[in-house]
Amino acid sequence: MGALLTERLAASGEIRRVVAIDERRGECAAAQWHILDVRDPAIADRLRGVDVVVHLALDLNLGTDPAARTAYNVRGTQTVLTAAAAAGVRRVVLCTSAMVYGALPDNELPLSEDAELRATAEATGVGDLLEIERLARRAPRAHPGLNVTVVRPAVLVGGTDTALTRYFESPRLLVVAGSRPAWQFCHVEDLCSALEYAVLEKVEGELAVGCDGWLEQEEVEELSGIRRMELPSAIALGAAARLHRIGLTPSPAGDLAYTMYPWVVSGSRLHDAGWRPKWTNEEVLAALLEEVSGRHTVAGRRLGRKDATAAGAAGATVALLGAAAVVRRARKARRRI
Numbered sequence: 001m002g003a004l005l006t007e008r009l010a011a012s013g014e015i016r017r018v019v020a021i022d023e024r025r026g027e028c029a030a031a032q033w034h035i036l037d038v039r040d041p042a043i044a045d046r047l048r049g050v051d052v053v054v055h056l057a058l059d060l061n062l063g064t065d066p067a068a069r070t071a072y073n074v075r076g077t078q079t080v081l082t083a084a085a086a087a088g089v090r091r092v093v094l095c096t097s098a099m100v101y102g103a104l105p106d107n108e109l110p111l112s113e114d115a116e117l118r119a120t121a122e123a124t125g126v127g128d129l130l131e132i133e134r135l136a137r138r139a140p141r142a143h144p145g146l147n148v149t150v151v152r153p154a155v156l157v158g159g160t161d162t163a164l165t166r167y168f169e170s171p172r173l174l175v176v177a178g179s180r181p182a183w184q185f186c187h188v189e190d191l192c193s194a195l196e197y198a199v200l201e202k203v204e205g206e207l208a209v210g211c212d213g214w215l216e217q218e219e220v221e222e223l224s225g226i227r228r229m230e231l232p233s234a235i236a237l238g239a240a241a242r243l244h245r246i247g248l249t250p251s252p253a254g255d256l257a258y259t260m261y262p263w264v265v266s267g268s269r270l271h272d273a274g275w276r277p278k279w280t281n282e283e284v285l286a287a288l289l290e291e292v293s294g295r296h297t298v299a300g301r302r303l304g305r306k307d308a309t310a311a312g313a314a315g316a317t318v319a320l321l322g323a324a325a326v327v328r329r330a331r332k333a334r335r336r337i
Contacts, residue, residue: 122254154210158188
């Protein structure tokens, strides 16, 4: 995402200079590069003379140690905000996720930008995103004159690897009985164009971004050609929690909520400013399916081709769910002994 945005801003006739800061040099020759860890306070010296900072150094990788991930995400955001204020930067643009609204059965369809942030820290990285949101709200009071804009994309697609994109690598789409999924996507190209709007100060505040509308679960299944596997809530959530606890899967049970209940956003502020997505939900889903083609994931755990072939489609899911049940029975047996 950072590479795409750097190229886009460097090509804009409305931007005089692009300064890019990363731990390694990127390919955009038109940008002025500085090699630096985003948590280094020396970043303030590199930001002098800059009008707007877009902070995209965010680690939501499923394989990262949670404590290290939080230290990087939160400390990095704190450092950037403080450094930007010290350097006289006018505006900082942060990128979190529409996941901060929470996936709840009583969510409105769609949610407005001003909707309460009701997410909890139970899903991958969401605790970090909520802390970044708190830092964003406090920053203008701590640093008078600093404007902070927060952009919250829907399910992000395009070179991303998350629990939500891995959902579509599964041989069956897990559907929790009684749930009401609603799928809204955001292609990275649309996210970059929304970020450019924020950079050019065409829009400000808290911004949600995604494709127009949403897809019901039945539409997703029809478009993808992947059949569902429906499980009762207690079994699905209990198995997910046990599998994660014993280290068989990278995704905590909290990730399941985002495939159960709606968290669709309206994006009204960007729309009012004249921004429109170029991608539809159907087009992004097709791009995602093409991107994950050949990958095999069960319960959030990516399998090698040999594993997937040996396990079979539904068999792999049953095997993992069964493993959790076996562990549970074994623990009960030990307690009886």
